[in-house]
Amino acid sequence: MNTFLRVLYTISTLFFFACGKVPTTEPNQPFIPFIGDFENGTISGFHYLVVDTTKNTQIVTYPARKGKYALKNTLKPEDYIYNGYRTELVIYNCAKYKSDVFYGFSFWVDTNYQDTSYNLICQWQDLPYYIQGEVWEPSPKLQGSPPPIALIYVNETLELKMNDSPSTNTKTFLVGKPLTTEKGKWYDLVAHIYWNEDNTAYQEVWINGKPITPFNGVDHKYYHRNLFNRAGNYFKFGQYRGKEKSEHTNSIYFDEVKIGSTYNEVAP
Amino acid sequence: MRKVLFLCLLVGNFIHAQEQNSLKKNTISVDFGSLRNRYIYPKTDISFTYSLIKSSAFRLSVRLRSYGTLYFFSKSAYDVTPLVEYYFSKTEKPIYFSTGIGLDARIRLVNDSRSTATSSAEPLVSIAIHGNYKKVSYSVPLWTRWYTNGISYTILPQINWELNEKNELFIRYEMNFLRISKNVSKEWNQDVFVGLKRSLN
Numbered sequence: 001m002n003t004f005l006r007v008l009y010t011i012s013t014l015f016f017f018a019c020g021k022v023p024t025t026e027p028n029q030p031f032i033p034f035i036g037d038f039e040n041g042t043i044s045g046f047h048y049l050v051v052d053t054t055k056n057t058q059i060v061t062y063p064a065r066k067g068k069y070a071l072k073n074t075l076k077p078e079d080y081i082y083n084g085y086r087t088e089l090v091i092y093n094c095a096k097y098k099s100d101v102f103y104g105f106s107f108w109v110d111t112n113y114q115d116t117s118y119n120l121i122c123q124w125q126d127l128p129y130y131i132q133g134e135v136w137e138p139s140p141k142l143q144g145s146p147p148p149i150a151l152i153y154v155n156e157t158l159e160l161k162m163n164d165s166p167s168t169n170t171k172t173f174l175v176g177k178p179l180t181t182e183k184g185k186w187y188d189l190v191a192h193i194y195w196n197e198d199n200t201a202y203q204e205v206w207i208n209g210k211p212i213t214p215f216n217g218v219d220h221k222y223y224h225r226n227l228f229n230r231a232g233n234y235f236k237f238g239q240y241r242g243k244e245k246s247e248h249t250n251s252i253y254f255d256e257v258k259i260g261s262t263y264n265e266v267a268p
Numbered sequence: 269m270r271k272v273l274f275l276c277l278l279v280g281n282f283i284h285a286q287e288q289n290s291l292k293k294n295t296i297s298v299d300f301g302s303l304r305n306r307y308i309y310p311k312t313d314i315s316f317t318y319s320l321i322k323s324s325a326f327r328l329s330v331r332l333r334s335y336g337t338l339y340f341f342s343k344s345a346y347d348v349t350p351l352v353e354y355y356f357s358k359t360e361k362p363i364y365f366s367t368g369i370g371l372d373a374r375i376r377l378v379n380d381s382r383s384t385a386t387s388s389a390e391p392l393v394s395i396a397i398h399g400n401y402k403k404v405s406y407s408v409p410l411w412t413r414w415y416t417n418g419i420s421y422t423i424l425p426q427i428n429w430e431l432n433e434k435n436e437l438f439i440r441y442e443m444n445f446l447r448i449s450k451n452v453s454k455e456w457n458q459d460v461f462v463g464l465k466r467s468l469n
Contacts, residue, residue, distance in 0.1 A: 020374065020388025022418040024446040024455040047381075092382050130383035132457070133335030133345035133376070138310050140338060166307040228307065230455065234382060 023131045025230035027098035033265070034091055036257035038069040047090040049236070051079045056087040057238075065106040065186050065255035065268055074251045075119075075239040083144075085245055088238035094259050095124050095195050095233035101259060103191045104266030105237060108253040109153065111184040115250055116155040120240040123150035124193070126166060127231040134231075146172050148226045148233060149203060151189065153252075156181055160205055160212060166228040175203070175222050176212045188256075188268050197227040209267075235259070291325070291360060292469070294318045299440065299463020300338050312340045313461065325355035327366075345385070348373040351394060360400050368394040372413050390415055403430040418448040428465060436465040 036045055041059050050056045056074050064070040075087045094101060107121060125147040128134035146163040157178040165171035181187060192204040202221040205213050211220035227233060239252060256268040294317060301311045313333045320326040328350070335345040353368030370392040376385035396409035404427065411422040426440035442459045 018389040019414065019416045020386055020390065022415045022420060022446050022448050023374065023385075024448065024453065026448060026451060027453055127382055130376070130378055130380070130385040133311075133347070133374075133385075134309060135336045135344035135378055136380075138336040140310065142308060 025097045025131070025232070029096045029099065031094050031096060031099060031101060031259070033261070034094065034257070034259040036089075036091075037067055037255065038071050039067045041069055043071065043089060047092060049082050049086055049088045049090060049238075051081050051087065057089065060253070063108050063186070063253055065108070065188075067255075070108075070253050070255040072251055072253055073238045074249060075241070075246060076249045077246050080245075084243060085241040086239060088236045088240055089254075089257075091235045091257075091259065093232075094235050095193070097227060097230040097232050098194075098196055099232075100194045100261075101192075102261060102263055102266045103193070103235060103259050104189065104268065105257040106186050106188045106255045106268050107237075108186050108255075109156075109181065109183045110251040110253065113183055113250045113252070114248040115246045117244060117246075118152050118154045118241070119246075119250070120147075120150045120242075121153050121158075121252065122189070122235070122237040123147040123240065124226070124233040124235055126228045126233050129229040129231045131231070132229075134229075142167065145169050148228065149193070151205075153181075156183070158187075158207065158212075160203075162203075162224060162226070164224075175224075176205075176214050179207060179212055186255075190263055190267050192221075192263065193226065195227050195232060197225055197230060199223055199225050201226045291327075291355060291358065292319050294468040295465050296468060297438070297463050297465035299438070299461040301440075301442075301459045301461035302338070309336070310338045311335055311459065311461070312338055312342075313463070314340060320352070325358050325366075327353050327355065329353065342377075344376075344378050346375045346377075348375065349392065351392065353394060353396070355398075360398075360405075362401065363397060363399045366394075366396045366398065368396075370394065372411075388415075404428065405430070405436075417450060418446070420444060420446045434467045438463055438465055 038059055043057050058072045059069050060072045061068060073087055079085055079087055128136055145166050146169055148163050150161050152159045152161055157180050159178045160175045161172050162175055163172045188208050190206045194202050202223045204221045213220045213222040258266040260266045297315045299313045302308045311333060313331055315331040317327060317329040320328050331349040333347040334340050334342040336342050349370060349372045351368050351370030353366045355366045357364035371389050372392045373389040374387055376387050378385055390413045393412045394409050396407055398407045406427045408425045413420045422442060422444045424440055424442045426438055428436040428438040430436050440461045444457050447454045
């Protein structure tokens with residue numbers, strides 16, 4: 001009997017330790033606040049999607065939005081990496097399912113910037129639902145789709161665009177009105193986003209302290225789902241042209257990249 | 269879920285028994301699924317079913333599922349689900365039942381710092397309703413899995429169409445309900461598969 005109990009105990013224990021967690025995401029998991037002001041003279045703290053960090057992502061002293069340093073982000077016509085023309089810095093685990101997050105950064109479009117077609121200055125890209133077995137590149141390959149939210153610089157205007165479908169690239173739409181900008185000038189962006197896979201999700205975006213998301217009668221929260229699944233999104237900034245090769249070498253400067261829980265925590 | 273169960277019970281009560289007994293058949297099946305929640309995503313299953321002892325109603329089945337492909341071989345994720353079932357009938361009838369225990373092993377191979385997927389194995393209990401009429405048979409299993417922080421239920425109704433003595437075409441719908449106990453977080457998801465089953469006897 002003792003042996004039987006011992007075997008039963010061992011099997012039960014093995015079973016217990018082999019068991020994992022339910023393959024779904026817990027809501028409102030905490031995120032780590034982030035400050036990327038380049039004041040240590042490096043791009044440490046970021047992940048990057050960059051061909052050559054010594055050429056595409058240089059630390060400069062002019063122009064700096066605050067402090068001594070800023071990031072000069074340069075995209076050359078031949079800079080193709082990870083299935084797209086891009087030079088982007090990345091922050092993971094900052095857009096989790098049912099979390100409420102503020103993002104802030106400042107950017108300056110170089111006066112020599114020449115291209116007039118679209119360029120994603122920042123985006124919150126969706127993820128495969130890894131815990132339910134998904135990966136980036138299934139076979140056969142699925143239709144790629146634009147990110148759920150992106151800030152697009154096109155022909156000297158800024159557009160906040162959302163995408164409604166993870167399966168097509170024809171469901172993007174403009175949120176609010178395009179904002180005309182000038183080259184050689186700092187713009188401060190703050191985004192307040194509640195992440196969810198239904199329409200309780202919202203996004204509220206300010207440029208230089210003025211909201212660019214439309215007024216809804218109460219505030220400037222634009223309610224629309226911004227997650228394709230519960231894996232959450234991740235944040236990227238820099239320059240992204242997709243499959244469209246740029247004609248010229250273009251630079252945009254970035255500074256004061258922050259992620260936090262309040263407007264004041266992330267505003268420059 | 270309740271509607272599907274009710275419909276299957278209703279159909280089962282009005283159809284007639286079939287003389288041929290496929291309960292003793294060993295089978296292999298291959299199926300593909302790609303309709304997943306709000307977007308298309310490919311999955312492939314290969315399943316084997318054996319009669320453990322010819323004279324009794326115990327059957328062993330193993331399902332191998334791969335994710336992210338319609339060609340089975342995947343670099344990202346597999347599920348292995350062995351299941352031993354006892355059938356409360358030794359012959360096919362319009363309606364009969366089975367129950368079983370097994371293991372659902374999730375093997376996650378993704379090497380990506382954005383991934384939180386981990387491999388694990390959970391105990392699984394199955395109860396199922398089966399039935400058949402002429403060239404059509406159905407089964408409606410309900411799987412319950414236990415995790416360290418919750419539970420999940422999956423209902424997998426499947427309808428088979430007998431093409432000939434050896435082969436059957438089938439369609440299966442899977443609906444999962446996942447529940448985390450601590451903060452009562454829950455999620456529904458669904459898949460649809462089509463496939464072919466072949467008798468090995």
